[in-house]
Amino acid sequence: MEITMKESTMVCPAEETPNQRLWLSNLDLVVTVYHMSTVYFYKPNGSSDFFDTKVLKESLSKILVPFYPVAGRLGYDENGRLEIICNAKGVLFIVAETTSIMDDLVQDFTDGSKVPQLLPKIDYSGGISSYPLLGLQQLKLNMPIDGRNRLHPPLPPGYFGNVIFFAALFTRAGDLLSESFIDTVKRIHEILKEMDNEYLRSGIDYIERAPDIEAISRGPQTLR
Structure with a gap:
């Protein structure tokens, strides 16, 4: 699976937050310092701004x-006791995309070898005070859908035209682990x-009404 990073930024609190240091309890200190990885999948809801990066x-x-310590270091x-420095330096936000489909991920999912590619890459080389406490990666995965048997009435077996539709899952990187x-x-x-007859025909109708077919980007967000 090849993943291309499109954007990497630090998102800071929208307003001024307390500049202070937070003491960590012994329960915090007995836990190894590392980033816990979680991947979430979200179904498109038909909204025009679904998972819009700016939003x-x-x-x-x-x-x-209100959760300003998360933006600290x-x-x-x-x-020499570990603590949180509330300095509002922000959390890492990465936007990535892949031309791979969901099948590429789950085909050999039993060993989980491809899951780490869904997670944001964090640079630890600068020491413990250099990297963010939270890293997020927005990634789009595609799933090709054969619409031949999903349309009603279904297309004849000998039909060889394109009837491939795409569904997408947006992830925040981690539950797969x-x-x-x-x-x-x-x-x-x-x-x-969700890829039923009504959904697929709405996509076909949209394409029929489009003034410039070449200008239509492929993906469920354009056919919803």
């Missing part, structure tokens, strides 16, 4: 105001159930 970043900056006090293979299959199945 996501604006929402993230607003929620970082780790550091040590004068006694913790959930079972069956749960992942269920997520995909729910998306496939």
Whole structure:
């Protein structure tokens, strides 16, 4: 699976937040310092701004105001005790895309070898105070759907024209690491159930009405 990073930015709180240091309890300190990885899949809801990058970043900056420690960095006090430095330096937000389809991911999913590619890459080389406490990656995955048997009435077996439709899942990078293979299959199945006769014909109607077919980008967001 080849993933292309389109944008990498730091999203900071939308308003001024307290500049302070937060003491960590012993329960915090007994846990190994690392980023916990989680992947989420979201079904398109038909909205024109579904998973719009600008909307996501604006929402993230607003929620970082009450949860301002997340936008800080780790550091040590004068006694060498780990603490959170609330300096509003922001959280990492990455926008990525892939031409791969969902089948490329789940085909050999039993070993989880491809899942790390869905996660944001964080640079740890600068030391513990250099990297963000939270990293998010927005990634679009495609699923090709054969519409021959989903249309009513179905197309004849000998029809060899293109009837491939695309469905997409947007991920925030991570649940795949913790959930079972069956749960992942269920997520995909729910998306496939939406690709019914009504959905596919709405896509066909949209293309028929388009003044310039070449200007239509491929994807469910244009056919919804």
